[in-house]
Amino acid sequence: MLKTKMPAIGIDLGGTKIMATTVNSEGIIDDPIKIPTPKGPENIIGQFLELIEHFKKNHIVAGIGIATAGIVDGSTGTIMGATGNVPGWTGTPVKRIIESKTLLPTYVVNDANAAVYAEAHTRKLRDLKCVVALTIGTGIGGGILVNGELLQGANWGAGHCGHVKISMDNKRLCTCGLFDCYEAYASGTGLATTAREILSNISADQSPLAKDINNLKNSDIFEAADKNDIVAKQIITLWHKHLVAGMVSIAHILNPNCFVLSGGLSKVIDYEMLFELLVDSTMPAISENVKIYRSDLGDHAGIIGAAQLILDKLAKPSA
């Protein structure tokens, strides 16, 4: 019982930075430390161990939770694949190494799965039938919680919501190599592609955005819309339709109680418009009572979720 009151160390490995801090059931304890992601699995593991030593100086730690990009085998804590952002990481038996070096119980989890767990824990949504978290950034990540437990799938690959197929056009090639993926339209990258497509047929008289489309940033579109640029507004409306297209399929398959949206682009979504489009495009039995929340955990979702997962596993070892 005592163990569950101790904090865990949460670590979040991204392509550019590693973030770590101590977490208990109330949330983050210490200010998170951010360091650049070193090259190669040995150096990453070395950095993890240094961070763990650092936090152990001031805390009696119950365990370690590690959120990472890529597919993770939840039973062995080994990285199984799809981690282009962290070269060489696939195949690393992260849990086995960290446990043998620290003698602390460790849980390794995909970062989108950590995020949905953090959202559900923080918002007290874990008693709900189904919670879907979508990270709308450069790409689109997803995590799914069913009755408070992470949906894993046959090969630990459930929740690849960015690769829902929303068209049969074969026009947009996704970074994964497939055509017509949700993220090829609704991610930040997809929004930029949509903007370039529309602006390439428009003169600078119609919208100043058309002047230099090769150097266009997504923030330029939102700034122009704020200044009543009608073309910018149309681009943003179309982006919301793309955002909804994937949510419609997720909603009819899972009938979730709610979506929680995070990631850089989640800050610029018009939630009222998104909700209306979702209700208009789903069967009433499915959209009845569905909620869309904007995450307020920011960068911290991964560390909170990973740490909370190991704390919960220590409290209920059978789970």
Added chain:
Amino acid sequence: MLKTKMPAIGIDLGGTKIMATTVNSEGIIDDPIKIPTPKGPENIIGQFLELIEHFKKNHIVAGIGIATAGIVDGSTGTIMGATGNVPGWTGTPVKRIIESKTLLPTYVVNDANAAVYAEAHTRKLRDLKCVVALTIGTGIGGGILVNGELLQGANWGAGHCGHVKISMDNKRLCTCGLFDCYEAYASGTGLATTAREILSNISADQSPLAKDINNLKNSDIFEAADKNDIVAKQIITLWHKHLVAGMVSIAHILNPNCFVLSGGLSKVIDYEMLFELLVDSTMPAISENVKIYRSDLGDHAGIIGAAQLILDKLAKPSA
């Protein structure tokens, strides 16, 4: 313990017929009885009670499982909606009425959910992480099993796989009132629509199918393809691409171990082509080891699944 060895009565209510028989863990015991579906909830319930009395004459029955079209509240056994095929059925507290009249424990379940349960039980797939059953008929129904348990969703509406959005064209209106649903393309109705679209631009010299497109039956297309009609073959290939489009989204969201396909159209699918298209259109981590099975339970999936559900609930009351 004894109770689990007794059979249950399985009843399957469809828009045109009611089917019922006794079932134990090995499968169907008696030859199923089929009778036309009467009009109105009172008459349907009356028919259920007659069928139950009939089977009780020769069996000591443990419970009753009822599969029905529409969304069912699994906790109360009340019909919640979306049952256009059975007018007036919505709102009927089926479990409460049947239990009070027969004093037998009763479980009421959506027919697609009963079907996935039957497939998983019969094929011994219940230990798998995720099994998806799709019924490809006039429409497309779906049922999802996660770790051997039915996925329910917030409003008992999970598994509406026929309404996955596979296009943003706004060209095909589904019977549900939405555009671009999977079933508007990949169901029997969708296939017929695709055929008419293609054949309306073709002369009868190119394909005899173009002669009388208003009276075209789907079976005509498959017969023509067997006789090497190139247009018929193209229509069938396109239909397989439509079939895969929805499966791709389901696969990336759920990462299932397998799909089990049933319904009238499942008999004419080219499973080799379907599998190749699925692998070509999904991430390797998702399609790795995925299987596609053709159901061999035929019409009996609903009664077997519903009966097995009540048998399992009696054996493990906490589940």
